[in-house]
Amino acid sequence: MLVRSRVIAALEAKKDRFAGYQVALGDRLNRYQEALRGLPSLSQSEIEGRLTQVDTDWPGARPTGEQDRLRDVVISFGERWATHEPARAWARDVLLDHPTFAVDGSQIPPSRDLSVPVGAVQVGWFENPHARGGQYVKEITFEVLAPDELAGQPDAPASQSGQTTVSPFPDAQVNVRRFELECQTMVDYMEAHADTHPTPLCFFDGSLVVSFAEHMRPELRQQYVAAVTAMIRTSEESRVPLVGYVDTSYARDLITMLSIVFGLPFPSHLSDGGLLRLHMQWGDRCQVYQCARDDHVLPLYGPLAHRICFTYLKTTTEGQPARIELPCWIAEDEDRLARVLDLIRAECVVGNGYPYALETADAVAVIKMEDRKRFYATFQQFAEKEGMSIRYSRKARSKQMRR
Secondary structure (H helix, E strand, O other): OOOHHHHHHHHHHOHHHHHHHHHHHHHHHHHHHHHHHHHHHOOHHHHHHHHOOOOOOOOEEEEOOHHHHHOOOEEOOOOOOOOHHHHHHHHHHHHOOOOEEEEEEEEEOOOOOEOOOOEEEEEEEEEEOOOOOOOOEEEEEEEEEOHHHHOOOOOOOEOOOOOEOOOOOHHHHHHHHHHHHHHHHHHHHHHHOOOOOOOOEEEEEOOOOOHHHOOOOHHHHHHHHHHHHHHHHHHHHHOOOEEEEEOOOOOOHHHHHHHHHOOOOOOOOOOHHHHHHHHOOOOOEEOOEEEEOOOOOHHHHHHHHHOEEEEEEOOOOOOOOEEEEEEHHHHOOHHHHHHHHHHHHHHHHHOOOOOHHHHHHHHHHOOOHHHHHHHHHHHHHHHHHOOOOOOEOHHHHHHHHHO
16 A cells, blocks of 8 residues: 655655756756757758768758758647637548548457467557548457467477477567557558548558667567568558657657757757747647667668658647658658648547547557456357366466455
């Protein structure tokens, strides 16, 4: 049990450290705010020249043609509404007859209470044509992962009993399979709608740069890279716009670029979104930059490593802007980029600060705790019907009886 008085005493004992953190963060933020204000005075070639003075091909971010064309870091949306009603009317006009598509996934990890390992992934998608009739499609794909699929590498060694050795981290196999299925669902949709007019806008829940895979085993990391690059490549080939939407981003690509361009010490605990937040109102965005993150993962993308751009878009009145990642082919067309960003804004109006398409895909795909229990129970019934030898831990049974 948590004792509130003890918590307060522990916090009071370290209040000086919290105060010191706030002072240091404020000082770093002021220095980077000044750098951000000075960035428009430099041309794209001048920024690139400063970036080449350091011994790295991955300076966090690189400017695009918008640096010379816009001459400002933050681009105002322009539209301002006193109430939500005119905002929703604007969103309806933008979205009318323009399809949006979103994918999300959920998973069931193997239970340590069952002697036979089994997992599952579920991917849901939501397609909304935004037609006057109000038709839409919600659908799921469900896939079970058997013991050999949870073992990791296909050539995993056999145990002394002759059975496949299950990986000590089977959850990782479930996670990567979910990611692969999400990406493949998006690939299939984009290929099927390459000739659709207007082309749909596809929302991917998360980053197109899978930096989280940096510290994974090489074969697992490559699975993530192969899945996401196939999705990015399909977008470019089919010319169906794809955006990776990160609601709360801690990325520091722009921060890294600024530290190099202006010779500033690299700050801890300061993100791109935290830096830009004070300069933006609802609907505003920052310039589009090319992602050049030094994370040992992006270079594995091959030619596509230099074909991912990002911007930050303010989608709520309070809080940090969302990070929007997109293949560079979208950013290279001013009209297409403007249209895509308006569609994102409109989806966020309908979703009250978060894209409605992603919100709905998440609701379709989600697997709750009760769903997991039903899955394990169904598997036990399946195993008994098939004559499989399966054991359920006594500890788990004891918990169920007590609760």
